[in-house]
Amino acid sequence: MGFEAPQRLVRALGESDAWIGRLAGIAEEAVERLGLRVERVLAPGGRSSLIVLVRLTDDTPAALKLAPPSAFPALERAALEHWDGWGALRSLPVSGAGDALLLERLHPEVSLRSLPEAKALLEAAGIVRRLWVEPPPGHGFETVAERTARQASALREMDDPLAAAALEARDRLVSDSAETFLLHGSFRQGKVLAADRTPWLAVGPEPVVGERAYDLGRLVRDRAEDLIASAAGASAARRRVNRLANSLEVDPERLRGWGLFRAVESGMRAMGAGRVREGEATLEFASWL
Numbered sequence: 210m211g212f213e214a215p216q217r218l219v220r221a222l223g224e225s226d227a228w229i230g231r232l233a234g235i236a237e238e239a240v241e242r243l244g245l246r247v248e249r250v251l252a253p254g255g256r257s258s259l260i261v262l263v264r265l266t267d268d269t270p271a272a273l274k275l276a277p278p279s280a281f282p283a284l285e286r287a288a289l290e291h292w293d294g295w296g297a298l299r300s301l302p303v304s305g306a307g308d309a310l311l312l313e314r315l316h317p318e319v320s321l322r323s324l325p326e327a328k329a330l331l332e333a334a335g336i337v338r339r340l341w342v343e344p345p346p347g348h349g350f351e352t353v354a355e356r357t358a359r360q361a362s363a364l365r366e367m368d369d370p371l372a373a374a375a376l377e378a379r380d381r382l383v384s385d386s387a388e389t390f391l392l393h394g395s396f397r398q399g400k401v402l403a404a405d406r407t408p409w410l411a412v413g414p415e416p417v418v419g420e421r422a423y424d425l426g427r428l429v430r431d432r433a434e435d436l437i438a439s440a441a442g443a444s445a446a447r448r449r450v451n452r453l454a455n456s457l458e459v460d461p462e463r464l465r466g467w468g469l470f471r472a473v474e475s476g477m478r479a480m481g482a483g484r485v486r487e488g489e490a491t492l493e494f495a496s497w498l
Contacts, residue, residue, distance in 0.1 A: 212236035212250060214259055221256035228277040232259060236275055239309040245273060251317055255413065262314065270314040271301055280415075282308045284350060288391065288416035296339030297393075297411040298404070315410060321398035326432060329398050330449075333428055334456050336411050337396050344391040344418050353392070353419025354383040360474045367477065371495060375473035378466035388420035396424050398431045422459045426467035427475075429453055433494040443497040450498070469498040 212233045222229050236259060240247055244266050251260040251272075258276035265271055276282045289300040289312075299313040321329040344350060357379050364372040393400070394415035404410040417423070429450055436442040450468060454461035476491030 212259070212261070215250065215252040215254040217253045217256060218259060222277070226277075232275065236261060236273075239273060239275065239307070242305060242307075243273075243303060243309070243311065245271075245311075258413075260317070263311075265301075272312045272314050272317075274310040274312055276308070276310070278308065282310055284416055285414055286310055287345070287348070288350070288414050291345050291391065292340060292342070294406075294410075295342075296336050297414065298402075312412075313404075313410075315405075315412065316403040319403035321401040321409065322432075326435070329431075330428075330453065331456075332409055333396075333398055333401060333431075334453065336401050336409055337393065337424060337428070338457060340393050340396075340411060340414075341390040341421055341424070344389065348391075348418070350391065350416050350418045353386070353417055353423045356394075356417050357383065357470065357474075361470075364474060364477065369477075371473055371492060372477065375470045375495070379470040382420075382422075382463060382466050382470075386420045389418055390421055390424075392417050392419060392421070392424040394424070395427060397427045420463065421457065422454075422463040423467045423471075425453055425457065425459060425464050426471035429464065429468045430472055430491065430494045433490050437490055437493055446494060446497045465498050469495055472498070 214229055214232050219229060228235075239245075240261070240263070245263040246265075248262040248264065251262060254260055257280050258274050261273040261275070263271050263273050274282070276285075286300050289297055289310075293299070294313075298315055301311045301313060303311050321332055324332065361376055361379055364376055393411055394417040395413060396411065400413050401409050401411050430446075433446075436445050439445060447465075450465050451461050453459070454464045472491050472495035476488045476495060479485075479488035479491060
C-alpha cells in the first residue's frame with residue numbers, strides 16, 4: 210500500500226522537508242524488513258511522526274512509528290525500554306528496527322481528553338507519577354537546562370514583556386534545581402491513550418532529565434481554550450496549578466514558573482509558524498500565570 214503522510218505532518222514539517230520526501234520509501238523498507246502486515250496509516254496523526262497500524266508475523270497488533278532524525282527516535286526507545294511498560298506503552302523487542310519504533314498497540318482514538326476535565330487530570334497525575342524514575346546510568350538524555358537553553362535563545366531576541374518574564378522564570382528555576390528524574394518531556398492529556406493491559410498509558414515521550422515541575426508545565430495548560438471561554442479563566446488556571454502541585458507534591462511556584470516559560474515558548478513558536486489562533490490562546494494562558 211502507499212504511505213502518504215497525513216497533511217498535519219506535512220504542514221508541521223513543511224512540504225520541502227527532505228525526510229517527508231523520502232518517507233514513503235522509508236516506510237515501505239521498514240515494513241518489508243520487519244515482516245509487518247499493514248492495516249492503515251493513522252490519520253490525522255501527529256506533527257512529528259508517521260504512525261502505521263500493523264500486525265506482526267504472529268498476528269499481534271502493533272504500531273510502527275517513523276520519525277525524522279531530528280526527533281531522536283533512539284532516545285524515545287531508550288526511555289520506553291527504561292520504563293518497561295510502567296506508565297507508558299512498551300517498545301517491542303525486535304532486531305534490526307533501526308530508527309523505526311515498533312510499539313505496543315493502544316487505542317489511538319481514545320485519549321484522556323475524552324474524559325471530563327477533573328477526571329482527566331486525576332488520571333494524568335497517576336500516570337505521570339509512575340514515569341518519574343531515576344534515569345539509567347550513562348544515559349544520553351538532554352537535561353531540562355540544556356533543552357530550555359536552546360528554546361530560550363529565540364525568546365531573548367524578542368522585545369516583549371511576556372517573553373522577558375518567561376526568561377526570568379526559566380533562569381531562576383534552572384539555577385537552583387536539585388532533581389534529576391527521567392521525565393516524559395511532552396506530557397499532556399492527549400499523550401495518554403486507552404490501553405488493554407491497563408486503562409491508560411503514556412505515549413510520545415520527548416525524554417529529558419530534570420525536575421518534576423517541568424513535566425507538569427505542559428499539562429497545566431491543557432484545555433486552555435475552555436478556560437479562555439470562561440469568565441473565571443484566570444483564577445481557574447491558578448487553581449489548577451495549585452491542585453496539580455499539591456496532588457503531586459511539587460512546589461506550586463516552580464510549577465507556575467515552568468508553566469509560564471513553556472506556554473510563552475510554545476505560544477511564540479506557534480505564532481511564528483502561522484498558527485495564530487493556537488498561539489494567541491497559549492499566550493493568553495501564560496499571561497494569567
